Amino acid sequence: MPGNWWLINRAYFIFMIRELTSVFIAIYLVLLLILINRIAAGPDAYRAYLAFLATPVMRAFHIVALAAALFHSITWFTLAPKGLAVRLGERRIPDAVIIGSNFAAWIVVSVLLAWIIL
Amino acid sequence: MKHSNEPIWWSLFAAGGVVAALMVPVLTLLTGIAAPAGWAREAFTYDRVAALVSHPLSRLLLFVVISLPLFHWAHRFRFTLVDLGLKGARSTIAIACYGAAVVGTVLAAFVLISL
Numbered sequence: 001m002p003g004n005w006w007l008i009n010r011a012y013f014i015f016m017i018r019e020l021t022s023v024f025i026a027i028y029l030v031l032l033l034i035l036i037n038r039i040a041a042g043p044d045a046y047r048a049y050l051a052f053l054a055t056p057v058m059r060a061f062h063i064v065a066l067a068a069a070l071f072h073s074i075t076w077f078t079l080a081p082k083g084l085a086v087r088l089g090e091r092r093i094p095d096a097v098i099i100g101s102n103f104a105a106w107i108v109v110s111v112l113l114a115w116i117i118l
Numbered sequence: 119m120k121h122s123n124e125p126i127w128w129s130l131f132a133a134g135g136v137v138a139a140l141m142v143p144v145l146t147l148l149t150g151i152a153a154p155a156g157w158a159r160e161a162f163t164y165d166r167v168a169a170l171v172s173h174p175l176s177r178l179l180l181f182v183v184i185s186l187p188l189f190h191w192a193h194r195f196r197f198t199l200v201d202l203g204l205k206g207a208r209s210t211i212a213i214a215c216y217g218a219a220v221v222g223t224v225l226a227a228f229v230l231i232s233l
Contacts, residue, residue, distance in 0.1 A: 062150035
């Protein structure tokens with residue numbers, strides 16, 4: 001199989017984008033860890049790092065990373081029922097219920113974190 | 119039957135997928151975009167951020183948020199590289215990817231403990 005199989009059709013291409021969202025998420029988490037390390041280093045280090053994060057390249061990176069993270073969340077929550085069939089007794093819980101509660105949990109967690117941080 | 123570590127890697131991948139899906143978008147927006155742009159300035163003053171981050175529960179949460187999605191990345195990236203044609207280097211790729219996630223986890227633990 002040639003290495004460019006994922007360019008052949010749209011479904012493969014979207015699959016590849018979904019795989020690559022994890023790269024942006026991982027890089028963001030490394031930058032977050034550095035932020036924590038800079039906070040530990042003191043106020044000047046913290047401010048200098050925020051200034052670095054405000055440069056155009058880093059700003060652009062975070063916008064792309066946010067899009068990647070949203071794409072990951074949406075696909076992860078939407079595909080979850082396909083990965084695990086949740087059953088209540090004999091009855092399989094409908095996909096829409098699982099997807100709906102995933103999105104509800106996402107909103108609750110996001111609002112809670114924003115409330116704590118802001 | 120040959121002993122396999124695959125269930126462990128898969129569990130870390132799945133847990134990391136959930137953690138990333140629930141928390142990474144809001145964190146990216148707040149720490150990656152809002153704080154550097156100077157939005158909600160009073161929320162991101164040094165004293166406030168330092169106090170928030172050093173709380174034991176925050177440290178625990180940050181450890182989970184940083185570590186598990188790194189294993190999620192490792193698992194996905196490993197198979198992506200193999201799918202892109204690097205089949206010959208299968209085990210080297212696995213060691214490099216999971217190894218990077220382990221290094222990230224150790225660094226995260228170190229940074230968060232020494233806060």
